[in-house]
Amino acid sequence: MLSNLGNILLFINVFLSVLIIYFASQNIKTSGNSISETIYQTTLLQTTLIFGCFFTLVAAFITSDFSLINVFENSHTSKPLLYKISGSWGNHEGSLMLWVIILTIFSFFFLINNKTHPKNYRLFTLIFQNIIILGFLSFILFNSNPFTLISPAPKEGLGLNPILQDPALAIHPPLLYIGFVGSSIYFSAAMASLITNYSEKFFAKSIKNWVLISWVFQTLGILVGSIWAYYELGWGGFWFWDPVENASLLPWFAMTALFHSLIVLEKRNVLYFWVIILCLLTFVLSVTGTFLVRSGILNSVHTFANDPNRGIYMLSFLCLMIFSSLFLLFKKYRKNNYNINFNSKETYVLINNWFMLFYLLTVLIGTLYPIFTDALTENKISVGPPFYNAVIIPVVVIFLFFMAIGPNVKWIKNKFDNLISFIIIFILALIINFIIVYFFKSFTILSNLIIISSLFLIISSLIDLKKSLEKSKFDLARIISHLSFGFLILFIGLNHNFSLEEDFNMKVGDTKSFNNYEIKFKKLEVKNFKNYKSLIGDLEIKDKKMSQIKTLNPEIRIYESPSTLTYEAAIKTNIIKDYYLTMSNIDRSDFYNIKFQKKPMMFWIWVSCMVLAIGGFLRVFQNAKSN
Amino acid sequence: MLTKKVKKRVSFLSALLCLSVIAIFIILKSLSSNILYFKSPTDIKNVQDLNLSKKIRVGGMVKKNSITVKNEEIIFIITDFKNDLKVSYSGTVPNLFSEEKGVVAEGKLQDKKFFIADRILAKHDENYMPPELKDIMKNVK
Numbered sequence: 001m002l003s004n005l006g007n008i009l010l011f012i013n014v015f016l017s018v019l020i021i022y023f024a025s026q027n028i029k030t031s032g033n034s035i036s037e038t039i040y041q042t043t044l045l046q047t048t049l050i051f052g053c054f055f056t057l058v059a060a061f062i063t064s065d066f067s068l069i070n071v072f073e074n075s076h077t078s079k080p081l082l083y084k085i086s087g088s089w090g091n092h093e094g095s096l097m098l099w100v101i102i103l104t105i106f107s108f109f110f111l112i113n114n115k116t117h118p119k120n121y122r123l124f125t126l127i128f129q130n131i132i133i134l135g136f137l138s139f140i141l142f143n144s145n146p147f148t149l150i151s152p153a154p155k156e157g158l159g160l161n162p163i164l165q166d167p168a169l170a171i172h173p174p175l176l177y178i179g180f181v182g183s184s185i186y187f188s189a190a191m192a193s194l195i196t197n198y199s200e201k202f203f204a205k206s207i208k209n210w211v212l213i214s215w216v217f218q219t220l221g222i223l224v225g226s227i228w229a230y231y232e233l234g235w236g237g238f239w240f241w242d243p244v245e246n247a248s249l250l251p252w253f254a255m256t257a258l259f260h261s262l263i264v265l266e267k268r269n270v271l272y273f274w275v276i277i278l279c280l281l282t283f284v285l286s287v288t289g290t291f292l293v294r295s296g297i298l299n300s301v302h303t304f305a306n307d308p309n310r311g312i313y314m315l316s317f318l319c320l321m322i323f324s325s326l327f328l329l330f331k332k333y334r335k336n337n338y339n340i341n342f343n344s345k346e347t348y349v350l351i352n353n354w355f356m357l358f359y360l361l362t363v364l365i366g367t368l369y370p371i372f373t374d375a376l377t378e379n380k381i382s383v384g385p386p387f388y389n390a391v392i393i394p395v396v397v398i399f400l401f402f403m404a405i406g407p408n409v410k411w412i413k414n415k416f417d418n419l420i421s422f423i424i425i426f427i428l429a430l431i432i433n434f435i436i437v438y439f440f441k442s443f444t445i446l447s448n449l450i451i452i453s454s455l456f457l458i459i460s461s462l463i464d465l466k467k468s469l470e471k472s473k474f475d476l477a478r479i480i481s482h483l484s485f486g487f488l489i490l491f492i493g494l495n496h497n498f499s500l501e502e503d504f505n506m507k508v509g510d511t512k513s514f515n516n517y518e519i520k521f522k523k524l525e526v527k528n529f530k531n532y533k534s535l536i537g538d539l540e541i542k543d544k545k546m547s548q549i550k551t552l553n554p555e556i557r558i559y560e561s562p563s564t565l566t567y568e569a570a571i572k573t574n575i576i577k578d579y580y581l582t583m584s585n586i587d588r589s590d591f592y593n594i595k596f597q598k599k600p601m602m603f604w605i606w607v608s609c610m611v612l613a614i615g616g617f618l619r620v621f622q623n624a625k626s627n
Numbered sequence: 628m629l630t631k632k633v634k635k636r637v638s639f640l641s642a643l644l645c646l647s648v649i650a651i652f653i654i655l656k657s658l659s660s661n662i663l664y665f666k667s668p669t670d671i672k673n674v675q676d677l678n679l680s681k682k683i684r685v686g687g688m689v690k691k692n693s694i695t696v697k698n699e700e701i702i703f704i705i706t707d708f709k710n711d712l713k714v715s716y717s718g719t720v721p722n723l724f725s726e727e728k729g730v731v732a733e734g735k736l737q738d739k740k741f742f743i744a745d746r747i748l749a750k751h752d753e754n755y756m757p758p759e760l761k762d763i764m765k766n767v768k
Contacts, residue, residue: 031692078675234719353647358650358761361650361654362654365655366658369658370662378667379664380664381662381664381665382662383658383661383662383663384661384666386661387657387658387661387662390656390657391654426724503718503719504699505697505699505700505701505717505719560706565685582719584724586696586701586720586724589694589696591696593701593720595719596761
């Protein structure tokens with residue numbers, strides 16, 4: 001029943017998209033600057049029905065309707081309600097439904113929110129957006145239909161992988177998708193702007209909030225995913241340069257570059273084509289990332305069941321997108337004069353863009369290189385953290401200095417009258433760095449440079465904050481985001497530098513000593529829970545210096561459906577540092593492998609990333625207010 | 628004679644070109660020194676010039692009855708059913724590390740028969756095999 005309903009709704013949605021494209025192209029031919037009511041109504045209906053379609057799927061998951069293959073493969077009656085619901089987008093087919101919903105919502109809101117802009121520009125945006133929607137709807141219908149039936153209906157489902165049964169992972173996909181699927185709307189808008197010659201300033205105004213919103217959600221999505229990886233995967237890190245993580249970072253770099261150069265376009269009316277290229281690039285990168293993940297080409301922790309047809313469909317869609325946008329770009333490209341002074345804010349924004357593109361290129365090459373060597377030479381290789389650290393970290397140092405200086409540079413033509421204050425800030429940063437090094441006694445040149453440059457950014461942002469509070473002329477959003485980015489890099493630097501890691505193989509009753517710590521394996525308990533059994537270790541950690549004792553309880557969980565083993569790290573967080581402990585059994589012997597880690601500043605890494613995103617939100621509100 | 632404007636533009640473009648060439652060069656240079664090659668025990672046996680200083684990944688099955696646990700390390704044998712490689716590792720073993728299951732170890736070779744791993748790659752799903760391993764298993768069957 002639910003399957004039929006879902007399929008019917010999908011077909012109606014295909015029909016509605018075609019209808020909208022038809023209405024819009026009819027409406028373009030008419031004179032006047034108003035969009036006909038029919039289009040508004042059809043878009044509203046389209047949005048409502050796609051929600052209906054999605055809720056049909058969610059309902060199937062909640063009621064455990066195993067006549068749907070998708071539900072059978074990814075759910076189980078004993079699963080808690082929250083994970084039944086989140087299970088609906090935790091798999092390939094369901095996540096595509098989420099794609100289409102976000103495409104549709106953004107299409108709808110862009111249409112009704114930009115009434116001051118010319119009719120044809122809005123209509124073309126609507127048309128392009130609906131072409132993308134059609135592309136994904138047909139992908140769902142012909143290749144990845146979540147409403148496919150299985151007969152006879154099984155009594156029980158296979159269950160969702162237990163490491164995916166987690167609150168952070170329930171909200172991670174929606175957040176991330178709003179980010180990178182949201183970028184579709186400025187892809188469509190950029191195409192429309194090229195066709196209708198609606199350019200420069202006003203185009204920048206119409207898309208800037210959409211770019212910011214998608215950037216904020218992308219940032220939050222990456223943050224939540226990273227927090228999840230930290231406490232669930234048991235490696236004790238928060239970023240692994242895994243290909244899938246990289247795939248989410250690529251559009252993030254492009255978005256960051258985009259909203260910085262949008263400021264230039266809006267203020268100075270230059271860089272139009274550059275902005276267009278970034279708009280197109282962001283969504284192309286989003287789809288590329290999805291293609292790489294879903295086609296199974298990349299080897300990563302995110303494994304979806306693979307199917308070659310899927311890859312081929314997405315690849316052809318991707319090629320179509322790239323070629324049509326390139327075609328339009330070259331056709332419409334005209335020379336415009338870049339009257340940019342070398343010493344001006346415009347240059348500094350461009351510098352930001354170059355850095356972003358450098359990071360983007362690095363990550364892109366690192367991610368794709370193994371695929372090419374595999375295809376060309378049959379050498380199987382992998383590119384790991386050392387590559388990214390070697391290339392990116394030294395460049396970040398220079399980047400942070402520019403990030404501190406840039407915002408205080410004036411538009412058009414600048415004079416450096418605040419050179420002395422920068423020198424003072426630099427000296428201050430040096431002093432603080434050496435205090436940190438003196439007290440904690442750790443020395444690598446690179447980590448010192450990272451700490452100095454991030455302190456430089458932090459101090460100059462704080463001075464900006466003080467100045468703007470006095471003047472009451474606020475650019476709070478920028479200051480908050482730059483400040484928190486400085487803190488983020490500082491905390492990552494400190495965390496990297498002062499982490500401690502020890503491994504032991506222990507039996508119950510053993511005691512081990514290392515550095516200033518003593519670790520004692522007191523006992524092991526077995527407990528039964530609703531859908532899993534758990535081995536809970538009881539370990540005591542003694543800090544000899546502070547004579548503090550902390551008890552940590554790492555777990556090994558044994559799940560029934562599907563039968564899987566997971567390790568739950570025990571984490572004791574306080575403001576300054578995290579204690580992180582994992583326990584794993586070694587091939588059913590009496591020995592347990594205990595991995596102890598001390599991770600300083602973890603809490604602050606999360607907080608500064610959060611504040612970074614809040615800065616973006618603030619800017620959206622500021623923009624809405626000034627309009 | 629070039630006008631001032633053209634001169635400025637030419638110098639700007641050439642600077643940009645230089646910068647991008649340098650950037651690409653840096654990226655590729657560190658790429659070539661930081662990639663990890665994936666080998667099976669048979670690959671290692673057949674290799675002529677053995678590079679002991681470079682990190683590699685080794686994949687195969689954990690041989691039956693080969694795991695020994697000592698105080699500071701775990702010793703086991705990786706096999707691709709033709710050749711074996713002894714591995715020593717100290718650290719956390721991933722979820723599904725067990726005898727007669729697939730494994731990928733990262734580390735350095737001591738000689739052709741002995742490997743010191745500093746990481747055993749995590750896998751989260753019993754049915755999941757890294758693509759590299761799948762090919763090896765295919766060749767065996």
